[in-house]
Amino acid sequence: MFNLKYKDDLYKIILSVFVLSVISVFLIAVTVILFYSYPAIIRYGFPFLWVKEWNPPKEVFGALTFLAGTFMVTFLALLFAIPFSFGIGIFLQEYCPLFLRGIFTVIIEMLAGIPSVVFGVWGVLTIVPWLRESVEPFFDRHFSSIPFLKVEENIGYGILAASIVVAFMILPIISSITKDSLASVPKIAKDGALAMGATKLDVIKDVSLPYALNGIYGGIILGFGRAVGETIAVVLLIGNQAIVPKSLFSVGYTISAVLANTFTFAVISPIYASAEVELALILLAVSLIINIVGRNILNKVIGGRFNRSQFGGG
Amino acid sequence: MAEQNEIKVEVKNLNFYYGNYHLLKNINLYFKRNSVCTLLGPSGCGKSTFLRTLNRMNDYTEGAKLTGEVLIDGKNIYDKSVDVVELRRNIGMVFQSPNPFPKSIFDNIAFGLKIHGIKNREFIVERVEKCLKYAGLYDEVKDKLHKSAFSLSGGQQQRLCIARAIATNPSILLMDEPTAYLDPASASIILDLITTFKKYYTIIIVSHNIQQAGRISDYSGFFLDGELIEFDEAGNFFTRPKDKRTENFITSRY
Known part of the structure; x- marks a missing residue:
């Protein structure tokens, strides 16, 4: 017969092993990445971040083109996704009839669950032709003098195509966090404004959004984290050329896309592989920082719901 | 009757x-x-x-x-x-627990006036001061009117909510x-x-x-x-x- 205390300890040990194994996998991964990127870090130093050329045969490696592509896609995707997400979040929480809210919420969450390669295929089949047939000719006719809007090759693939599809992918994250943050605004705070004769719009503008703002920031940051690491959809859409994009319609390359496309044959040359692992290290660092910051903000909001201000307590 | x-x-x-x-x-x-x-x-x-x-x-x-x-x-x-x-x-309304808006002390009271279309700054300043005095809060907050309402204690917050409720000059509370x-x-x-x-x-x-x-x-x-x-x-x-x-x-x- 088992002693209860002994049984408890046994569970504790088993569970601890599970937890420790997850943590150690993470630590091992980080260590391996650091270990393999070390030769490139030593050889190329900080200029790795701003050298444009990426030439494996000559062993010249600079990450600038990929960094530029990554941040352009991320930035544009956020730019497209944020206004829509706010609209969706505010609509679902404040205006949508209850029976529809459930349906819409499920649809948006399903959007989040679609594998990214499916988004990529969809982008190739719809967004790329649309850009090539309609959008690019239009911009070519009317805005060709504006550098950032210049159409270089009218092929549909490029930064814009990738950004639009990534925007769809981060839309569910930002809109559902916007909705949840608005839902966490204490009812009594909204009632206070309504009782003064505020309209629904006044309440959203002056009470709900200020209350929910930190949570919404957290949602944006998580969306950023997703966008910065998005791979397969981007590989299919961005055009995959190591150049610094000069226009919305340029082709480009991102860190995750170059790793997905070339890492399998980069391993034949130690320094080529090391340079690519250093790219992975940069991506890992950026997304870790972003996630930590985002989660901290979200936790603060959840903690903030129970602070003194809502419960008197003089 | x-x-x-x-x-x-x-x-x-x-x-x-x-x-x-x-x-x-x-x-x-x-x-x-x-x-x-x-x-x-x-x-x-x-x-x-x-x-x-x-x-x-x-x-x-x-x-x-x-x-x-x-x-x-x-x-x-x-x-x-x-x-x-x-x-x-x-009709002013005061709730179970203090529910100031996420705004400054001043703006909490000015809120009702603003949503009812009052823009005259002097009038608003005067009215805010008056309501805070009515609610017995003025002396405690006069030096920090532009600080967040959440910086007040629970009892002060509730008096702020009372001041806010009477700002639009209601006849019923x-x-x-x-x-x-x-x-x-x-x-x-x-x-x-x-x-x-x-x-x-x-x-x-x-x-x-x-x-x-x-x-x-x-x-x-x-x-x-x-x-x-x-x-x-x-x-x-x-x-x-x-x-x-x-x-x-x-x-x-x-």
């Missing part, structure tokens, strides 16, 4: 339903001008719901239905021609257990305020606390299971209740 011009609010045959629940059952009563009336009853008896029918706060509640009339100065506030925004300007979450000292300050305020306002308070109610009321009503069991002058209500159930309640048998 009081004379017509003495009556500020009159409730006639009021029924309130939420889904299948009949929350308020045929309520009839009136509130006299410049009096303090407390509504008592155990939790869930409908007294807060009733209070919220007086400024139509249940308008946004899905599945709610109301029949009957609430007359303020002789006019039914559920009439189609009534402007809810204007109605609420005339509704208070839903305004001292429920306050320490005795803060609660006492607010009870004193209520007593001085009846010069200016008709005050209707929902309360759990029989002692507090006895101290400030001119009239009192007792709700049980959505019915108004008894409504009378405070003197009679607390010393010679007519209904056995009221007596049981005020002698704390619920």
Whole structure:
């Protein structure tokens, strides 16, 4: 017969092993990445971040083109996704009839669950032709003098195509966090404004959004984290050329896309592989920082719901 | 029956339903001008719901239905021609726990004026100061009017909410257990305020606390299971209740 205390300890040990194994996998991964990127870090130093050329045969490696592509896609995707997400979040929480809210919420969450390669295929089949047939000719006719809007090759693939599809992918994250943050605004705070004769719009503008703002920031940051690491959809859409994009319609390359496309044959040359692992290290660092910051903000909001201000307590 | 011009609010045959629940059952009563009336009853008896029918706060509640009339100065506030925004300007409301807006102390009080279209800065500054003085808060906050309202203590926040409620110069004040979450000292300050305020306002308070109610009321009503069991002058209500159930309640048998 088992002693209860002994049984408890046994569970504790088993569970601890599970937890420790997850943590150690993470630590091992980080260590391996650091270990393999070390030769490139030593050889190329900080200029790795701003050298444009990426030439494996000559062993010249600079990450600038990929960094530029990554941040352009991320930035544009956020730019497209944020206004829509706010609209969706505010609509679902404040205006949508209850029976529809459930349906819409499920649809948006399903959007989040679609594998990214499916988004990529969809982008190739719809967004790329649309850009090539309609959008690019239009911009070519009317805005060709504006550098950032210049159409270089009218092929549909490029930064814009990738950004639009990534925007769809981060839309569910930002809109559902916007909705949840608005839902966490204490009812009594909204009632206070309504009782003064505020309209629904006044309440959203002056009470709900200020209350929910930190949570919404957290949602944006998580969306950023997703966008910065998005791979397969981007590989299919961005055009995959190591150049610094000069226009919305340029082709480009991102860190995750170059790793997905070339890492399998980069391993034949130690320094080529090391340079690519250093790219992975940069991506890992950026997304870790972003996630930590985002989660901290979200936790603060959840903690903030129970602070003194809502419960008197003089 | 009081004379017509003495009556500020009159409730006639009021029924309130939420889904299948009949929350308020045929309520009839009136509130006299410049009096303090407390509504008592155990939790869930409908007294807060009733209070919220007086400024139509249940308008946004899905599945709610109301029949009957609430007359303020002789006019039914559920009439189609009534402007809810204007109605609420005339009725201040204070809630169970302090609920300042996520804004500065100044902007909390200016909020009501701004949403009712007042833009004159001098007028707003003057009004904010006046309301803070009325609520007995001015001396404590005059040096930090532009700090967040959340920096105040619970008792101060509740007085800020009272100042906010009177900023639009209402004639009625509704208070839903305004001292429920306050320490005795803060609660006492607010009870004193209520007593001085009846010069200016008709005050209707929902309360759990029989002692507090006895101290400030001119009239009192007792709700049980959505019915108004008894409504009378405070003197009679607390010393010679007519209904056995009221007596049981005020002698704390619920």
